Amino acid sequence: MAKKRTIPLLPLRGILVFPYMIIHLDVGREKSISALEEAMVHDRLIMLATQVDAQNDQPEPEDIFHIGTVAEIKQLLKLPGGTIRVLVEGLYRAEITKYKELAPFYQVEISEFDDNGVKTPEIEALTRTAVHQFEQWVKLSKKIPPETLVSVVVVEEPGRLSDLIASHLSLKIEDKQALLDAIEIKDRLEKLCEILGREMEILELEKKINVRVRKQMEKTQKEYYLREQLKAIQKELGEKDDRISEVAEYRERLKEQAFPTEVAEKINKEIERLEKMPPMVAESGVIRTYLDWLFALPWAKQTEDSLDIANAQAILDEDHYGLGKVKERILEYLSIRKLTESMKGPILCLVGPPGVGKTSLARSIARSMDRKFVRVSLGGVRDEAEIRGHRRTYVGALPGRIIQGMRTATSKNPVFLLDEIDKMSADFRGDPSAALLEVLDPEQNNTFSDHYVEIPFDLSRVLWVVTANVMHNIPRPLLDRMEVINIAGYTDDEKAQIAKRYLIGKQMRDHGLKEKQVVFSEGTIQKVINDYTREAGVRNLERNIAGLCRKAARQIVQDKRTSIKFTAQNLHTFLGAPKYRQRQAEAIDQVGVSTGLAWTEVGGDVLPTEVSVLKGKGKLILTGQLGEVMRESAQAGLSYIRGRASQLGIDLEFYENNDIHIHLPEGAIPKDGPSAGITMATAVVSALTSKPVKNDLAMTGEITLRGRVLPVGGIKEKVLAAHRLGMKKIIMPKENKRDMDEIPNNVKRNLEFILVEHMDEVLQHALVN
Template identity: 65%
Template sequence: MRRALPLLPLRGVIVFPYTVIHLDVGRERSVSAIEAAMLGDRVIFLAMQKEAQDDDPGEDDIYTTGTIAEIKQLLKLPGGTIRILVEGIRRGEIKEYISHDPFLKVEVEEAPEPTETSPEIEALMRCLIDEFETYVKMAKKIPPETVVAVVSLEEPGRLADVVASHLNLKLTDKQAVLEAVDIKTRLNILCDILAKEKEILELERKISLRVRKQMEKAQKEYYLREQIKAIQKELGEKDDRVAEAEELRERIAKARLPKEIRERALKEVERLEKMPPMVAEVAVVRNYLDWILALPWHKQTRDRLDIKVAEEILDEDHYGLKEVKERILEYLAIRQLAKKMRGPILCFVGPPGVGKTSLAKSIARALQRKFVRISLGGTRDEAEIRGHRRTYVGALPGRIIQGMKQAGTKNPVFLLDEIDKLSSDFRGDPASALLEVLDPEQNYMFSDHYIEAPFDLSKVMFITTANVEYSIPRPLLDRMEVIRIPGYTEEEKVKIAELHLLPKQLEEHGLKKEQLEVSENALRRIVREYTREAGVRNLEREIATICRKTARDIVSGKTKAVKVTANNVEQYLGIPRFHHTQAIRNEMVGVVNGLAWTEVGGEVLNVEVSILKGKGNLTLTGKLGDVMKESAYAGFSYLRSRAAELGLEEDFHEKFDLHIHVPEGAIPKDGPSAGITMATAMASALKGVPVRSDLAMTGEITLRGRVLPVGGIKEKILAAHREGIKNIILPRENEKNLEDIPANIKRKMNFILVEHMDEVLKEALGNN
């Protein structure tokens, strides 16, 4: 029998005959089909779409076999959706599409429901009921009263459809049951499906039992993970831990680790395999193995041992610094002759801005080695160097091992910056930990607390930097080769600015050479009047200021090119910040030009003495340190002991007070360099004789008047040269230090070498 019926395409659901179900309908064509059915006999044809996502299915997108159903109830919901209650009547098959608008209307041929019975059908029905009862007991998702209702059914077709509607099956399986018009076929399909479902449920039960034995109550996440592993085991797939362990063993085999390290790593892999995945130590062991495998145990770069190329690179990157360059070239020469030479440990000591760090980078470039830098400023924990033991939470290797991992090779150039600024507290002394790192006799077996295995640092070229030598711990200093970088002369600064600083700043500011030209005289004026330093850091900042202002003028259209000369520097940098007024230009009584060494280079300091009526008290001001105070008292005692020979009143210490002052009182000053300077100033004040203003001096004094050597000679002479002072009194024992003075400055200076204070007074005060 055929009949024309409205078609309602279903998405993700199948309606069997003899079943009642709610359906929500929202598509316009579907709503129109329901309205048409309601206007008629309330009968509608239900067929499932092949693709649930298709909003406008065509003839080929809908299964031909479906269910003829009657609409029992209709309820309109907000938003235009309709909810209907339908009851399946019998199967049907689409023979022809009659119309597509405003809804799908099809010609359906009803499939008669066979009522035949036979012993085979009876057996299949019993089999289906038994399988269904077993399924319900195992699944525990279907209420028992449903089983009672199903068992009571005597019609084979109805029994099959009701059972199929209660099973949680794939839609394709349900569609296969719906399309099976023949009773035997339908019953056979359902018996096969239920048998498979029983096997799956039995497997789930076994998995669940095995998982429950391994987990604790209320550990939901743990339960789920174990369930996944159990499923993988049933399917024959590898466990995650086993796969990870095999991968780690492969990486260890490829890494070519030393024998001791390889054995330790393999033991850790075995431990990792045996640990439950949720244990916190799993992450600790895995991180440890990652560090072991990341370190360069054997990998190293090949040195470029061409001395000529290295010399060209060093000269290209740095102007001057002859001593440092010679030391590097010596190292390369020895490496050509001795292939297994241990890496040297150099210590560059000098004021800020003289190029210590950039020099280390140039050395790495010349050798074609990797470059690593760590700053030790403020480091106060020994674990920063040696690492933390793995028993601590968040443990990591020390900064040395971290640097080696960063380098990726076992022979980098390793810069330890600011080694003079190490400190210590209750957590240990990092300087002591560095002894093993910087000792060539020990560092081939450096032990980090985290790695717990010796690591060879003997191939590393360690370079350390410091501003001052005296604050470096003595044992540490003993293991390093100190190379002093005292500072630059005015000519060197001008050359550095021309060759390096100006081109660098032009590139950083996007300027071309033709857009900004700075004359040599302009650079010299910047050096003299806008900077006062041993290095060139502030000089670079001033050049950067000129570049910024030039860039602004060019962008704003004021000019296309700028030329900076000595006459127009002030337009870009403002009023000069420094003048050569440190040195005393006019001869004055009781005022002497002294030479001092500071962390930023040499300085000219004025020492002033005033005579006051009193009882021989000695007053010291200017924030002087203990050493300078002791030098002042030694000079005062010398003058008292030599009063007659020097033409002083023998009882001057009973009549007068002496006040010694070093200007710029806010700046701390200390050191032995001012001994003869303060004694000369006191002698000048007591005798009323002015001191030569074209003279500067440095040296320590004893009670007997001996002049002792002092340090920082080169820096002090450079400071005197900057101030235009040409005559310098030095201790005779410092004569050897004059070899370090650049020849062009040495020619302009007059060095007066003295051994006794009498010689100093003769030169400073004349025969008065």
């Protein structure tokens, strides 16, 4: 049975005393000091119980745990300020059964508990477990010295051992009180093992976290230390930190260059992002590339136009022979620029066959205006991003070709050549021709938006030059924004002049030949033009001249010759047999044979047409690989003839007993187009009436069922082809009279033009009466 006695009570705040525990306490409350004085007067014993709430300064009996420790006061020391420091040693557990006095201090009746219990195997096992866990806890926590561990382990009494271990643990007051409340040794050891297990788990987690944090800190400290060393080395060498110097350089460039407000704000924002970003982040490279593009673009830079009209005309004439319309348009633009600065740059579309000088003409325009020149080839472009650029979220993103060209130009007002615009196509990645609408629209291109740059760029100052071989391949909305200038093929005389003025000198320089080493006699170039080339431009002509220069270079080096002379007679020994047979006009007037004129992408050509009337059942036979349009023209012409048979003196039943065979020689070459109607009709009438067609006459025009002659295109090219063939007269639709202005005067002087409105007029002039 527990012993009872009455002793003073000392309430403790935030601390708990176990039996066998020696500890210093600082006492300052009046009640507590009175309790200590009472204990010192008697047997130095005092009851120590912990408050439930440590913040409570005046605890009532219900605010104090009812189980505590009876302790002996070993030493008492008064401190300045009225505080007493007391050294106490816990003796045994006790329970407060009754509060006898509440003033001037708490006097309580207690029941004492004895730890002398039977040592069972279960208690022994729990004791060993507690000791082992405590040893592990000491190793992990390193909060108490090993000597203390030894002093605890040697204790044999299980109750005392558990209290000693509990006194060394850093636990919450609730956990400590739970151990103090465990009167039975077995319960106390079980509770202690549970608390030690939980503390071990927490310590393991703390250890893992500390290791991770330490490694991170070591890495960070190492990097910091190395950076500081690097800074010190760079400082000694007079260098700057790359990152700091890079950001500083960007800011310096931002101050030095002139940018629109919106661009300057964007650049400043990106510099701040780069400055805050860690150096090894992948996105920092994207920002650097983006900033480099923004700095490289000519936002405000532009060149001064050379507005000397006479000088510009001299440069254009020096670089190109002929091409009067284009030169006239450029000089008009320069004249307007001299009068006003506000006019936007025109969009010129040069349409013509290969080799007529469209690309080189654009370069000459830039030279005559003293502007930068940029060329972008659009042949084969199928992706819209080629024009508008890629979003910066994609790997390897870049601006489109337009912005790349502006960066190359280093000026916001260059001459920008978009070459081969008719060779663009579209696929699932978008239509690049639709993206070009914004570029080539004078009302929109002052705020052109590139997906990569993301800031509107002003393209209104650019002089756009677009080239194409054929006009019908250019999308209609795009064509509507451009000023089309047709460049037809050159005449033979023009080709000869171009060769003498430009091509021969250029090729001799390229092949290292001096002026006196190679001589081209009169008629040599003309023979090259007639027998070795068939083109509207001069590309093959230049290629053949280059071939002659190579032959000359070899003979000069290998055979030690001082000069080579090329003549019309020895040309075949250098260039081989002629590649093209020159068609000749018919020597005599023939029945059923007429000469038509055709337009091709490489210039004009003649189209001999033969008709034969055979016994048969009225079939119309067409040979020579004719297209659908030409077949329909032949059918329309035959219907016209049937309707006018009596006036033409033709048997009204001719189509019932005869087959009419229309043949166009050179059947391997496809032929199509609405310009051979009157030619085929004339040949059929000639064959049916046995009246010959004049041999020195060529014709072009389309026919209707009523005999009207409709206008056709490509007049200049067709007339040049007829002139080459040696024709004297040309029949053409009256509505094509406006196109005669394009024909060179030297050609017009050698030809007689017969303008007709009806097929009757054609027959009147074409057939020999």
